[in-house]
Amino acid sequence: MxxxxxxxxxxxxxxxxxxxxxxxxxxxxxxxxxxxxxxxxMPCCAMTLVLNDHREALLMYRHRFIIDKWVWELPGGYVDHSEDIAEAAAREVEEETGWRPRSMEHLVTYQPAIGTLDQPQAIYLARGADLTDTTPDINEAENIQWVPLNQAVAMIDRSEIVGAATVIGLYRALSLPA
Structure with a gap:
């Protein structure tokens, strides 16, 4: 060839x-x-699928002005220049939700639009999280909820979840052992 x-x-x-x-x-x-x-x-982004013992995912409800839509998403954000990606993903969870992940496991890294955009997206899995006294950033989310995994996947079909990282993370979670 x-x-x-x-x-x-x-x-x-x-x-x-x-x-x-x-x-x-x-x-x-x-x-x-x-x-x-x-x-x-764009710099690397790191998102975290936080699952609790009841197989509920920690999701944030926020408005995305670019598409002018309210959507549910995984917590996440940019990785600072020399920051460890897993540490950045955990930091974003705590800043955006007030929950601190107990563990971090890499699930997948992908490029969302390789024909035009270079922005690595890393998704991590956290099994469990502890509520902290950190007040979530009011600019990040209107609501933070634990959503049963099967309901979260159904939210994709209803276009309540449209972000690629959240869609990929939730579908990947379906193949994880309970």
Whole structure:
């Protein structure tokens, strides 16, 4: 099998800050066709599926203005530059929900939109969590609930859960031993 690669002729940064680098890239396909592609590069995100002993998932209800929709999601956020990814995932759970995970186990890392976006998404599993005296960030969630796993999966079908990390995490949890 012969592998052919695209040729990159240059990249021009359009805008950049600590959360995103937006560029245009001049590309040539193996057949000679040339075009300009927009790409975005973002830091790694770490999310955590927290399951308790009753196989309930810790979910946050929040408004996502980009899609103008209220949705349920796993807690998570950006990994700081030199931060351990599992530690970042656990930190985000506590900051956003007030619960501290008891354990952290890597489930999967994926890229959500590899044709345009470079942003690794790491999902961790926490088996159990302890309520802390941390007050959850009011800007993060309207509501925080433990939702039975089977109900959470049904929420995907009703478009109450639409974020890729939450969908992937919940479907992955179905294959975990009880």
């Amino acid at each position: 012969t592998r052919t690669q695209w040729t990159i002729h240059g990249e021009h940064v359009v805008d950049e800050n600590r959360h995103i680098k937006l560029s245009t890239v001049d590309v040539e396909l193996p057949d000679g066709v040339k075009f300009t592609q927009y790409i975005a590069r």
